[in-house]
Amino acid sequence: MRRKERSRLVATGDDHKVTPAELFFDLVFVYAITQVTALMAAAPSPVRVVGAMAVLALLWWCWCAFAWLGNVVRADSGALFAVFVTVMTVVFVVSLDVPEVFADAPGGLPAALVFVVCYGAVRVLHLVSYWLSGRGDAALRATLRRTALASVLPPLVLLLVGCAYDGNVRLLLWLGAVAIDYGGIYVTGSSGWRVNSPGHFAERHGLILMIALGESFLAMGVGVSGFPLTVTVIGACAAGLLLAAGLWALYFRRIGEIAEHRLAAQDGDDRTRFARDVYTFLHLPLVAGVVLCALGMKKVLTQVADTGHYGLAEPLHGTVAWSLTGGVGVFLLGTAAIVLRSSGPRPVALLVGSVCCLVAGPVVTLVPALLSLAALALTVTALVGLHGRAERELQPVPAA
Numbered sequence: 001m002r003r004k005e006r007s008r009l010v011a012t013g014d015d016h017k018v019t020p021a022e023l024f025f026d027l028v029f030v031y032a033i034t035q036v037t038a039l040m041a042a043a044p045s046p047v048r049v050v051g052a053m054a055v056l057a058l059l060w061w062c063w064c065a066f067a068w069l070g071n072v073v074r075a076d077s078g079a080l081f082a083v084f085v086t087v088m089t090v091v092f093v094v095s096l097d098v099p100e101v102f103a104d105a106p107g108g109l110p111a112a113l114v115f116v117v118c119y120g121a122v123r124v125l126h127l128v129s130y131w132l133s134g135r136g137d138a139a140l141r142a143t144l145r146r147t148a149l150a151s152v153l154p155p156l157v158l159l160l161v162g163c164a165y166d167g168n169v170r171l172l173l174w175l176g177a178v179a180i181d182y183g184g185i186y187v188t189g190s191s192g193w194r195v196n197s198p199g200h201f202a203e204r205h206g207l208i209l210m211i212a213l214g215e216s217f218l219a220m221g222v223g224v225s226g227f228p229l230t231v232t233v234i235g236a237c238a239a240g241l242l243l244a245a246g247l248w249a250l251y252f253r254r255i256g257e258i259a260e261h262r263l264a265a266q267d268g269d270d271r272t273r274f275a276r277d278v279y280t281f282l283h284l285p286l287v288a289g290v291v292l293c294a295l296g297m298k299k300v301l302t303q304v305a306d307t308g309h310y311g312l313a314e315p316l317h318g319t320v321a322w323s324l325t326g327g328v329g330v331f332l333l334g335t336a337a338i339v340l341r342s343s344g345p346r347p348v349a350l351l352v353g354s355v356c357c358l359v360a361g362p363v364v365t366l367v368p369a370l371l372s373l374a375a376l377a378l379t380v381t382a383l384v385g386l387h388g389r390a391e392r393e394l395q396p397v398p399a400a
Helices: 002-007 020-042 046-072 078-100 111-133 138-162 167-188 198-224 231-265 268-281 283-305 318-341 348-358 369-394
Strands: none
Touching (some): 020 046, 020 078, 046 198, 046 268, 046 318, 078 111, 111 138, 167 268, 198 231, 198 268, 198 283, 231 283, 231 369, 268 283, 283 318, 318 369, 348 369
C-alpha cells in the first residue's frame, strides 16, 4: 500500500509552487537552447536561422507540454517524476542531435530521424501522463483525443516525411508541421485544460526565460574562449551583461507581474485561453529573441577578442549582424504583445523599439561590432525606463 501511494499521481492546489523536480527537469533545456545557437553559428544564413527557429519551436512545445502537466499534477510524485526523468533523457539525446539536424555528419544514426522519433516520444509520453491524471474528467480526455488526432499525429507525419528529404524541402515540411502543431491547439479547444495555480504557471515560464538569458552569458563565454583577457574584452562583456540585464528588467520588473495578475484574476476556460495565448505562444518570441541575440553577442565577443583576425573597427556582417538587433526586436515585439493581451498600458515604446531593432541590421554592418553592442544595450535600458513611465502615468493618483 505504501509503495502504491508513493507512485500515484498527486493533484496540485491553487497555492502550488515550482518543485525541485521541475528545476531539475529544466536543466536539460539549458543544453538544448545552447545547441540551437550552435546550429545557427555553424553556418549562419537566413535559411539556417529559420530552420533553427523551427527546431526551437518544437523544443518549446515539448517544454510547455510538461509545464501544463506539472501545474495540475505534482512533478515530484513518484509516477510523474519517473516520466520527467525519461523525458529528460530523450531531450538530452535531441540536444546532442540538434547541430546535425539539417546537415547530417557522416557515420552514426540519421540525425533528422532521431530528432523526430524523440520528439514524437515526448509528445506521446505527455498525452499518456495527462490521460492517467484525468480519471473522471470527461472533458479533458475528449480534448486529449482531439489533440492526438489534430495536433500531434499530422505534424509527426510531416516531420517523418521531411526526414526523407534534404535542404529546403525538409525545412518547408517541418515548418508546415510546426504550423499545424501550434494551430491545432485552437482546433482542439480549451475545454478540459486547467491552470490550477497561476503563481506556479507564471513562475515556470519566468524560470525558462531566465535559462534563455543565461544562454547569452554562455555564448559570450564561448565567443572569447581561447583568447587572452583584455580591457576591450572586459568592456564588451560588460556591454553584453547590460543588454541581458535590460531584457531581464523589462520582463521581470515590467511585463511578468502584469501578466501573472491578469492570469490570477480569471478562472475556468478564460484562464486557460489567457495562459495559452500569453505563456505558451507569446513567451516563445521572448526565448527565440534571446537565442537570436546570443548568436550576435557571441560573434561580437569573438571579433573583439580575436585581434589577430579582426580590428576594433570591424562590424558584424550578414545574418549575424541582423541577429544581434533582430533578436532584441523579436523579444520586444513579444513583450508588447503580452502587454496588449494583458490589458496593460499601450506599449508604444516597445513597439517602436521592436520595429527599429528589426530593421537595424544594415546599420549594424556599418558600425564597429563593439559599438553596436553598447548602443543596443543602452537602447534597451532606455526602453525599460520609457515603458515604466507609461505604466506610472496610468496608475491612479492616491486621494489626499
